[in-house]
Amino acid sequence: MRSPRQMTMPHSKYLRLIEVCKGFPAMPTAVVHPCDSAALEGAIGAAKLGLIEPILVGPEARIREVAAKAGIDLTPYRIVDVPHSHAAAEKAVELVLLGEAEALMKGSLHTDELMGAVVQREGGLRTARRISHCFVMDVPGYEQALIISDAAINIQPTLEDKMHIVQNAIDLAHALAFPEVRVAILSAMETVNPKVQSTIEAAALCKMADRKQITGAVLDGPLALDNAISLDAAAIKKIDSPVAGQANVLIVPDLEAGNMLAKSLSFMAGADAAGIVLGARVPIILTSRADSELCRMASCAVAVLVARARRETLNKALT
Numbered sequence: 001m002r003s004p005r006q007m008t009m010p011h012s013k014y015l016r017l018i019e020v021c022k023g024f025p026a027m028p029t030a031v032v033h034p035c036d037s038a039a040l041e042g043a044i045g046a047a048k049l050g051l052i053e054p055i056l057v058g059p060e061a062r063i064r065e066v067a068a069k070a071g072i073d074l075t076p077y078r079i080v081d082v083p084h085s086h087a088a089a090e091k092a093v094e095l096v097l098l099g100e101a102e103a104l105m106k107g108s109l110h111t112d113e114l115m116g117a118v119v120q121r122e123g124g125l126r127t128a129r130r131i132s133h134c135f136v137m138d139v140p141g142y143e144q145a146l147i148i149s150d151a152a153i154n155i156q157p158t159l160e161d162k163m164h165i166v167q168n169a170i171d172l173a174h175a176l177a178f179p180e181v182r183v184a185i186l187s188a189m190e191t192v193n194p195k196v197q198s199t200i201e202a203a204a205l206c207k208m209a210d211r212k213q214i215t216g217a218v219l220d221g222p223l224a225l226d227n228a229i230s231l232d233a234a235a236i237k238k239i240d241s242p243v244a245g246q247a248n249v250l251i252v253p254d255l256e257a258g259n260m261l262a263k264s265l266s267f268m269a270g271a272d273a274a275g276i277v278l279g280a281r282v283p284i285i286l287t288s289r290a291d292s293e294l295c296r297m298a299s300c301a302v303a304v305l306v307a308r309a310r311r312e313t314l315n316k317a318l319t
Contacts, residue, residue, distance in 0.1 A: 011138060011272060011294060012138070013138040013144075013145045014138045014272055014274065014294055014295075014297075014298040017176070017298055017301045018051070018297055018298060018301045020301070020305075021050075021051055021300075021301040021305065022051075024308060026050050027051065027052050027053065027102050027300075027303065027304050027307055028052075028055065028103075029043075029046075029052040029053065029055065029101060029102065029104070029300075029303070030057050030092035030096065030103070030104050031054045031056050031057060031092075031105045032057055032058070032085075032088050032092045032105065032106055032109060033058040033085040033088040033089070033108055033109040034054075034107035035058050035059065035062045035063060035107060035108045037069065037070045038108075038289050038291075039106075039107035039108045039287075040056075040066050040072060041072070041293075042287060042291075042293070043056065043107070044077070045293060045296065045297060046296065047076075049300075051297065051300040051301055052103070052105070052303075052304070054078075054105070055078045055079075055080060055095060056074070056077055056078065056079045057080045057082060057088045057091050057095070058080075058085070058088045058107065059081065059088075060079050060081035063079060080095070085108075085109035085110075086117075088107075089109065089114045089118075090123075092117070093117045093125055096125060096281060096282050097123070097125075101282070102282055102307045103284070103285060103303045103304075103307055104118070104284045104285065105284075105285040105287070105300070105303075106284070106285060108289075111152070115131070115277075118277075118280050118284065119131060119280075125282065126281075127280060127281055129164050129167070129168060129278075129279040130154070130160075130165065130168075130279055131279035131280055132149055132153055132154055132161075132165040132169075132277070132278055132279050133149065133150050133276070133277050133278075133286060134148065134149045134150070134168065134172050134275070134277075134278060135147070135148040135152075135258075135274065136172075136273075136274040137266075137272070137273050138272040138274075138298070139265055139269055139271040140269065140270050140271065142229070144178075144248050145176065145178075145248065146229075146248060146249075146250065146265075147169050147248065147249045148252065148258055148262050149165050149166075149168065149169040149251055149252070150165050150251075150252070151255060151257075151261070151262045152258075152259070152275065152286065153255075153277065154254075155254065155255045156254050156255070159204055162205060163205065163208060164279060165251060166183060166249075166251055167216075168278040168279050169249050169251065169278075170183065170214070170217045170249065171216065171278070171309070172278060172302075173216075173248065175305045175306045175309035176302070177305075178248055180218070180248075181217035181248065182217065182218055182220075182242065182243045182247050182249065183217045183219045183220070183221075183243065183247065183249040183251060184220060184221060184228035184243050184247035184249065184251065185201075185202035185205050185206065185220070185221025186198075186202075186222070186223060186224070186228060186252050186257070187202055187221065187223070187253060188224060189224055190222055190223050190224050190227055190244075198222065198253035199221075202221030202222035202223075205219060205251075206219045206220060206221055218242050218243055220241045220243035220247075223239075223241075223243070223244060223247070225250075227239050227245065228244065228247045229246075229247055229250075230245055231246065232245075233245065272292065272294060272295050272298065273291075273295060274295055274302050275295075276299060276302045276303055278306065282307065282310075283302075283303040283306040285299045285303045287299055
């Protein structure tokens, strides 16, 4: 097996991901309240690459004003006029329920406002799964893409929540065509310590995988970050595991740990971070104002592959 620490060119994984998606039909996507230049340019940029077919949902006058200042021609794109961001979130969810959109893309509104419309019990996009967020990280010093979850939605997830978080991340890895999915359940140590709750939950999640309550991957945990991603560190600690040293999915104990891990990789290791929300009826492209254009395009590409995998699963279920 090639070492996951083998150096790769910056952005190479994202560029390959975007290139793969160019061969697929553009995905109808409700872009929620694209009322600043970053949000609108991101949606239109993804459209020009053929990744999405944007439906711009928000106050039409404001969208056109932003487009005029940015020199964007909106002629090819559908605009759904609503008065404000709250209405935009509700209308975008309605477009999904009507079958007119296969994904949502966050614009210039708060994440809580968008997710509030998604998770409402009447007319929302809930499924039996817990909704969770995944970063798909392109780390220059790591050979493979790295999924980190959950760093944006679930603040202090319970063990049951983590079961869904893990399964969502595994399903994402399969949608991205990972040859093998190796999940590390992270903690501060690699041994079970009754005084450290995250180690107990890590062990329970691994046993759930043994009992097929979690499927589609090999799990190990608890693992500290070093022995999850470094073969040398795993060897020093004498950890004999198919995951240790070569994990491609990292499950963090809580949102704070995940947020700090993802941002450390971004700002100290030069990593790119594409964001996607899973567990709803459609993928939700969750971008940040600080995201680069490449990260926005990669987030759209990830959603395209998730939606494609979802369609294939539904087709198999119907045949």
